[in-house]
Amino acid sequence: MAKKYTIAVIPGDGIGKEVTPWAQKALEKAAEGVADFEYENFDLGAERYLCDGAILPDEELERIKKTDAILLGAVGDPRIKAGILERGLLLKLRFALDQYVNLRPSKLYKGVTSPLANPGDIDFVVVREGTEGLYCGAGGAVRRDTPAEVATEVSINTAYGVERVVRYAYELAMKRRRHITLVHKKNVLVNAGDMWQRIVDRVGEEYPEVTHDYQHIDAATIFLVSDPSRFDVILTDNLFGDILTDEAGAVVGGVGYSASGCINASNEYPSMFEPIHGSAPDIAGQGKANPTAAILSAAMLLRHLGFDDAAARIDTAVEADIEELGSTVRSTDQVGEDILARL
Amino acid sequence: MAKKYTIAVIPGDGIGKEVTPWAQKALEKAAEGVADFEYENFDLGAERYLCDGAILPDEELERIKKTDAILLGAVGDPRIKAGILERGLLLKLRFALDQYVNLRPSKLYKGVTSPLANPGDIDFVVVREGTEGLYCGAGGAVRRDTPAEVATEVSINTAYGVERVVRYAYELAMKRRRHITLVHKKNVLVNAGDMWQRIVDRVGEEYPEVTHDYQHIDAATIFLVSDPSRFDVILTDNLFGDILTDEAGAVVGGVGYSASGCINASNEYPSMFEPIHGSAPDIAGQGKANPTAAILSAAMLLRHLGFDDAAARIDTAVEADIEELGSTVRSTDQVGEDILARL
Ligand SMILES: CC(C)[C@H](C(=O)O)[C@@H](O)C(=O)O
Ligand SMILES: CC(C)[C@H](C(=O)O)[C@@H](O)C(=O)O
Numbered sequence: 001m002a003k004k005y006t007i008a009v010i011p012g013d014g015i016g017k018e019v020t021p022w023a024q025k026a027l028e029k030a031a032e033g034v035a036d037f038e039y040e041n042f043d044l045g046a047e048r049y050l051c052d053g054a055i056l057p058d059e060e061l062e063r064i065k066k067t068d069a070i071l072l073g074a075v076g077d078p079r080i081k082a083g084i085l086e087r088g089l090l091l092k093l094r095f096a097l098d099q100y101v102n103l104r105p106s107k108l109y110k111g112v113t114s115p116l117a118n119p120g121d122i123d124f125v126v127v128r129e130g131t132e133g134l135y136c137g138a139g140g141a142v143r144r145d146t147p148a149e150v151a152t153e154v155s156i157n158t159a160y161g162v163e164r165v166v167r168y169a170y171e172l173a174m175k176r177r178r179h180i181t182l183v184h185k186k187n188v189l190v191n192a193g194d195m196w197q198r199i200v201d202r203v204g205e206e207y208p209e210v211t212h213d214y215q216h217i218d219a220a221t222i223f224l225v226s227d228p229s230r231f232d233v234i235l236t237d238n239l240f241g242d243i244l245t246d247e248a249g250a251v252v253g254g255v256g257y258s259a260s261g262c263i264n265a266s267n268e269y270p271s272m273f274e275p276i277h278g279s280a281p282d283i284a285g286q287g288k289a290n291p292t293a294a295i296l297s298a299a300m301l302l303r304h305l306g307f308d309d310a311a312a313r314i315d316t317a318v319e320a321d322i323e324e325l326g327s328t329v330r331s332t333d334q335v336g337e338d339i340l341a342r343l
Numbered sequence: 344m345a346k347k348y349t350i351a352v353i354p355g356d357g358i359g360k361e362v363t364p365w366a367q368k369a370l371e372k373a374a375e376g377v378a379d380f381e382y383e384n385f386d387l388g389a390e391r392y393l394c395d396g397a398i399l400p401d402e403e404l405e406r407i408k409k410t411d412a413i414l415l416g417a418v419g420d421p422r423i424k425a426g427i428l429e430r431g432l433l434l435k436l437r438f439a440l441d442q443y444v445n446l447r448p449s450k451l452y453k454g455v456t457s458p459l460a461n462p463g464d465i466d467f468v469v470v471r472e473g474t475e476g477l478y479c480g481a482g483g484a485v486r487r488d489t490p491a492e493v494a495t496e497v498s499i500n501t502a503y504g505v506e507r508v509v510r511y512a513y514e515l516a517m518k519r520r521r522h523i524t525l526v527h528k529k530n531v532l533v534n535a536g537d538m539w540q541r542i543v544d545r546v547g548e549e550y551p552e553v554t555h556d557y558q559h560i561d562a563a564t565i566f567l568v569s570d571p572s573r574f575d576v577i578l579t580d581n582l583f584g585d586i587l588t589d590e591a592g593a594v595v596g597g598v599g600y601s602a603s604g605c606i607n608a609s610n611e612y613p614s615m616f617e618p619i620h621g622s623a624p625d626i627a628g629q630g631k632a633n634p635t636a637a638i639l640s641a642a643m644l645l646r647h648l649g650f651d652d653a654a655a656r657i658d659t660a661v662e663a664d665i666e667e668l669g670s671t672v673r674s675t676d677q678v679g680e681d682i683l684a685r686l
Contacts, residue, residue: 082530083537091531115568117460139498139534145541149502151534155482159492185582188434191482194426198488218589225458225568225593239528243586246561250515250568325419 001061002036003236005305008067008270012045014097014279015289015332016073020305022291022336023071023298026317029343030310031302040067044089045280046077056089056298061096069301072274073294083260087137094130099262100161101168102169102238102267103300104245106228111317111326112253122252124231125176127169128241132161132264133192157192157237162199168265169235170207174239176232180204180212183220183236183244192237200235220244224251259296261304271304273297287331292318295339317342345379345522348648350415351410351613355388357622358632358675359416365634365679366414366641372686374645383410387432389622390421396474398431404439408612412415412644415617421624424519430480440612441505442605444511444580447588447619449571452662454669455596459568465595468519470512471584471606475504476535478581500535502579505542511608512578513550523547523555526563526579526587535580541625543578543642563587567594592619596677600665614647616640631673635661638682648649660685 007027011020014241027037042060049055064070070093075085093099108122132155139153173180182200186193197214204212215223217240223230224247236244249255255277262272275293283289299314321339330338350370353362370380385403392398407413413436418428436442451457453564475498482496516523520524525543529536540557547555560583566573567590579587592598598620606614618636626632642657664682673681 025421083533087533113460116458117456118458134496134498135531137533139532141534141538143502144538147502147506149538151500151538153477153498153500153532153535155477155496155498157494157496159486159490163490185585187429188478188582188585189482189496190426190480191484192496195484195487195492195494218585221564221586221590222593222598224599225590239531240562242528242531243564247564247568247590250565254569255565308685318580 002034003327004036004038005068006038006040006066007327008042008064008070009039010042010044010070010072012073012075012279013047013077013078013253014074014281014284015277016045016075016279018287018289019275019291020071020073021292022332023294025336025340026295026314026343027298027301028317028342030298030313034310035305035307044143045075046085049085050077055085056092064093065097069270069305070272071297071301072272074275074277074279076279091135093272094262097264097272098131099264099271100129100165100240101263101265102130103261103263104128104241104248104258106245106248106252106258108252109257109322109326111323112257114251114253116251119251120227120229122228124228125172126234126236126241126245126248127165127172128245129161129165129237131213132157133238153164155189155192157195159195159199162196163203164265166199166203166235169233170203170210173210173233174207178210179232180210181220181231181234182212182214183217183234183240184214185217185240187216188249196237217243218255221247224248231319245332255293256290257292257296259293259300259302261297263304273301274306287333289332291332291336292322292339295336345377347379347381348411349381349383349409351385351407351413351647352382353387354417355384355416355418355622356390357417357624357627358620359388359418359622361627361630361632361675362618362634363414363416365675366637368683369638369657369686370641370644370680372683373641373656374650376654377650377653378648387672388418389422389423389428392423392428392531393420397430399435407436409435410613412613412648413615414644415615417618417620417622419622435480436615437605439539440607440615441474442607442614443472443474444508444604444606444608444614445473445584446604446606447471447584447591448600448603449588449591449595451595452600452665452669454666455600457594457596459594461596463570463572465571467571467577468515469577469579469584469588469591470508471588472504472508472580475500478635497500498532498535500536500538502542505539506546509542509546509578512576513546513553516553516576517550521553522575523553524563524574524577525555525557526560526577526583527557528560528561528583539580560586564590567591588619598636599633600635600639602636602643604640604643606647616644616647630676634675634679635665635682638679656686
């Protein structure tokens with residue numbers, strides 16, 4: 001008998017609303033016969049905020065907590081001041097659900113043109129810490145808007161928080177090409193960097209098959225452009241992971257092909273899966289957003305719930321679709337239908 | 344009569360020692376008849392540290408303070424733990440000499456192959472704040488090396504420090520294509536980001552000819568790859584500037600063509616000029632390091648001292664050299680001689 005799961009769906013804003021239905025359809029079809037999904041829709045994001053001022057009411061957060069996983073579209077609107085929805089909704093979900101692994105695969109698909117002249121084989125995963133660092137919101141300002149203003153931002157890093165994501169990266173590396181690159185800036189951020197390096201070294205002793213090296217964040221941005229195929233698992237903190245994954249998205253031909261998971265790997269709370277692109281107000285409502293990244297996020301969700309075969313079916317369908325039709329201009333629905341037809 | 348200047352020369356380590364003499368020779372030749380340079384050599388860097396444990400003795404710092412400008416090669420050696428020379432020497436100089444503008448031009452020269460398939464015309468300058476942010480060294484650790492360890496890094500940002508570098512960027516933009524892109528992460532680092540944005544907006548009112556826009560650091564790393572010619576002046580904080588300029592170096596075909604200035608724009612202390620590449624221990628001693636970036640740093644030094652024509656002569660010679668011979672394999676000395684012959 002097929003297992004039952006409740007999925008929280010947060011389509012969000014702009015193209016988020018257009019691509020999320022395709023993620024759901026792909027989920028359904030790929031998991032037919034093995035999993036039964038029920039959906040609970042949450043109207044959260046810029047539109048909701050502009051309408052009734054709510055960002056993430058406690059009661060809704062509690063309902064989300066009870067689901068098995070979350071599908072997120074994209075959130076954001078230029079009319080809203082930077083930080084409000086990010087801190088009030090996206091980061092609040094990551095922190096409240098203790099999603100400490102931010103998992104971001106980057107792959108250059110056959111049929112996609114990279115902006116690099118000689119991209120090589122690009123296939124790596126960034127394991128980004130998701131609940132610490134500069135994202136804690138531990139900063140402040142005094143004498144705001146005067147010549148004597150001082151503003152601080154505090155990066156908080158704990159052995160507890162770092163070790164669990166480091167362990168995740170090693171486990172993941174064991175299933176891949178068994179190489180980890182720690183990225184930090186330990187020559188300047190000596191306290192946090194030194195702790196990260198020590199924990200990677202120590203946990204690494206338990207994984208003798210996995211090699212690991214280290215790069216400063218500045219050097220890593222160079223190698224992503226000059227030699228991206230050297231990477232297998234990139235392990236890094238919250239802010240550096242944010243930066244590297246966007247650059248990686250560019251290098252593999254655009255964020256339209258990149259999905260991401262905010263994962264609570266101890267399964268106390270639901271994990272969240274989303275395309276890494278934003279709500280793209282400039283093309284919203286025109287039916288031309290590419291749903292591929294959203295569909296790939298459905299595959300990540302399936303893999304997280306243990307449905308590796310169903311996930312692989314989506315990955316294979318997407319890969320075939322891009323290889324064959326990636327360079328043609330298609331509507332959102334056309335791409336969705338083409339991929340679904342292969343499932 | 345030619346004016347007299349004292350230049351502190353810190354060749355440093357590895358290829359730093361090989362390229363710095365060419366920077367000096369270019370300086371001499373370009374400024375013949377208009378400026379007289381005397382050099383004071385400082386033996387600082389990894390070799391000195393490994394030899395007698397000294398990093399930057401107070402007495403030497405005081406002597407450096409009395410010079411008119413500094414030429415730096417490159418510093419570093421893998422035998423030394425990350426952070427020691429960076430914080431003890433490089434950052435100490437930037438902070439002690441209050442070098443609040445870290446100026447980093449990026450230009451794709453004719454004759455250089457960019458790793459990008461369609462690079463377009465790349466010609467922008469990053470104005471990076473140099474004395475604040477996460478580089479203050481204001482962090483700490485408790486319960487080091489225990490499971491309860493906590494490590495922090497604190498980014499300190501002041502209106503005083505931000506405003507002066509913002510003003511510099513506007514003045515620079517007036518001499519260029521009159522566009523500033525502020526890069527930050529104001530949707531997450533809301534305290535510092537908001538202050539930067541307010542100051543850019545406010546100072547911008549005094550420069551109605553200069554347009555300005557804003558990008559998050561993650562988005563900026565995408566545009567550096569997908570559309571780098573959109574940038575004119577990029578204005579950003581210490582850490583984001585570190586990251587963006589290395590990525591920019593990659594995009595214009597390698598850090599071998601990028602120079603940088605650590606500038607005290609109020610001239611209370613000497614400013615410092617250096618290639619952005621490191622000491623490159625892997626190729627040191629083989630006479631194959633490219634001295635172009637070091638020679639370009641001499642041009643920046645000349646421009647800083649007010650010798651715009653002499654600086655332009657170096658820039659023109661370098662440009663012609665790269666266009667004609669950039670793709671040939673040449674020794675350090677050969678490149679140096681070829682460029683000097685054009686001066
Ligand atoms: C929207 C923003 C808060 C977020 C982040 O910085 O993590 C985004 O850039 C991402 O990468 O998911
Ligand atoms: C060596 C290091 C301290 C330095 C920095 O981070 O500023 C370097 O990367 C640079 O960009 O000049």
